Amino acid sequence: MTLSRNLKFAATAATLLMATAGSVRAEDDWIIKNSDASVEQTADKLVAAVEKAGAKVFARVDHAAGARSIDAELADMTLIMFGNPKIGTPILQASPRAGIDLPNRVLIWDEQGQTRVGYLDPAALKARHQVEGADKAFDVMAGALGKLTDVASK
Numbered sequence: 001m002t003l004s005r006n007l008k009f010a011a012t013a014a015t016l017l018m019a020t021a022g023s024v025r026a027e028d029d030w031i032i033k034n035s036d037a038s039v040e041q042t043a044d045k046l047v048a049a050v051e052k053a054g055a056k057v058f059a060r061v062d063h064a065a066g067a068r069s070i071d072a073e074l075a076d077m078t079l080i081m082f083g084n085p086k087i088g089t090p091i092l093q094a095s096p097r098a099g100i101d102l103p104n105r106v107l108i109w110d111e112q113g114q115t116r117v118g119y120l121d122p123a124a125l126k127a128r129h130q131v132e133g134a135d136k137a138f139d140v141m142a143g144a145l146g147k148l149t150d151v152a153s154k
Contacts, residue, residue: 029124031145035108035115035153039076042108042115046080046152053148055084058103077109087144090137091125098129104141106149117153119145 035042047057059081067074083103091098106119122142125131131138 029121030118031121032118033153039108042152043078049148049151050082055082057082075110080106087137087141090134094134095129095131101125117149
C-alpha cells in the first residue's frame, strides 16, 4: 500500500474504533450501554433512579426466574417498565397506538458475562407510530432515558 492509502486506512480504522469504543451503541433502533455491575444491581440502580426522578415503576420482570420456573436456563435478564404521565400522555394523545410501547421499557441482561442496558430509541418509537405534535415529549423522554440508564450503568 502507498503511504496515502495507509494513512487513509489508519484514519478509517481509528474512526471506527472511536465510534465503537464507547458504551453506547445503536442497534436496530436500540440504545445499548454496558454496565460493570450485575443485572440485579443494575436493575436496582435503575429503579432507584426512576423513583428519585418522580416517575413510577410499573413492573419489574425477571425473565430468568420465569425460565427457572419451567426448569429451563436463561442468562440473567430483567425488564423494568416505568413512566411519567407528564411525558407519555401527550404522545398517547397524538397516537393511541403508541400505548403498545409505553410505558418505557428498559431491558437489562447478561451477554456472555457483560451486563447490557438497552431501550428503544424514542425517535424510533415516534417513527413507528407516526406521531406528530408531541416533539417536546419525545425530547424529554430521550433525555430522561439517557440520564436514567447512565445512572444505572455506572
